[in-house]
Amino acid sequence: MPTTISPPMFSTSQSDFRTSQAQSQQNASFSYSESHLTQLPAPNFNFDDLRRRMNEFTTKFDAYIERGRRQVLSERNSFRARLSELNEEQKSTSQQIHSLHSSLASHNHILGREAREKSEIQSQITSLQSHADSQRTHRDQIKSAIASTQCAIDTKVAAQKAYAEKLATQSALNGPELQFWETYLGTTIDGGGEDGLIRVTYTFAPARGQQEEQQAMFELQVPDSGNGGYEVVYAKPRLESEAIKKVVTRLNECRDIAMLLKRMRMLFQETMGERMILR
Known part of the structure; x- marks a missing residue:
């Protein structure tokens, strides 16, 4: 079923449209150049001052780089000199170590030789002590044998002396008898x-x-x-x-x-x- 639009409502809408169109025409006749919204500020970059500051920065940076380069060169030269000194010290230390090793080997050899000599001398001392003890024992035995022999000699001398006295006495008695037997x-x-x-x-x-x-x-x-x-x-x-x-x-x-x-x-x-x- 078709909708029926009443005339009063239609007339109102048309009037509003016309009012809106009139306002649009008024706005179209407005100038943008006269608005503060469309005007941009004119910036002042001050390039001369910036250039001056950049030059100063460049000069300072170059000076800093130069100082750093010189410092690096100085430190490198110092490092090389120190490295040379360390190499020389290492060579000297190596020579000293080699000399000390040689001295230590010689000292150990001398200690070993002295230890062997000490052992040999100790062995000889022990042998001499044993020989001395044996000689003392042998001396005591000889003294005992000498004393025993001297006692036997004294006994025999006394017996021979007594026998000689007996023979002398007997000879004095046997002289005439011996002469008799020699004649008879x-x-x-x-x-x-x-x-x-x-x-x-x-x-x-x-x-x-x-x-x-x-x-x-x-x-x-x-x-x-x-x-x-x-x-x-x-x-x-x-x-x-x-x-x-x-x-x-x-x-x-x-x-x-x-x-x-x-x-x-x-x-x-x-x-x-x-x-x-x-x-």
Whole structure:
């Protein structure tokens, strides 16, 4: 169903439109140049002052850069000089370290050698001490042996002295008896050339049909002391050993030299008589 617009309402709207159009025409006739909103301020940049300030800044900046460059160069030169000094110090220190290492090695070698020498000397001292102890022990043994030997010598000297006195006394008594036996038995008693050795020589009358006398001899070993045993060490002509042994045994029992002289003469007579018969 179509809408019906009333005439009063339409007339009002048209009147408003006309009023708005009239105002627009009035606004169109307004000048923008006369408005303060459309006018811009005229700026004053002061380029001369800015240029002056920029030049001053450039001068100061260049001076700052120059000072920095000089400082850097100075520090670099100082660093290089210090580095050279440090290199020289390092070389010197290296040489000193090498010298100290050499000295240390030499010192260690000397210490090792001295330690070895000390050990050898200590070993020698120990050996010498042991040798000295051994020598002292040996000396004490020798002193003891000397004392024992001296005691034995004194005993033997005393015994020999007593035996010599006894022999002297016996010789004084046996002198006439010995002379008797030498004359009666045709016996000669001499020294045998050694200590304690006596040579007894018998002289027998010539046998029938002979003109020369016959001799027989034996050597008697006299003991050093009165307790020792006699011993016939040689006989000429040769006698039987058993017969000599019996005579010597008897002599050691009785200590009678006259008995020895008699029985030895009898043994020689028997031996020489048998030889004459065999001839």
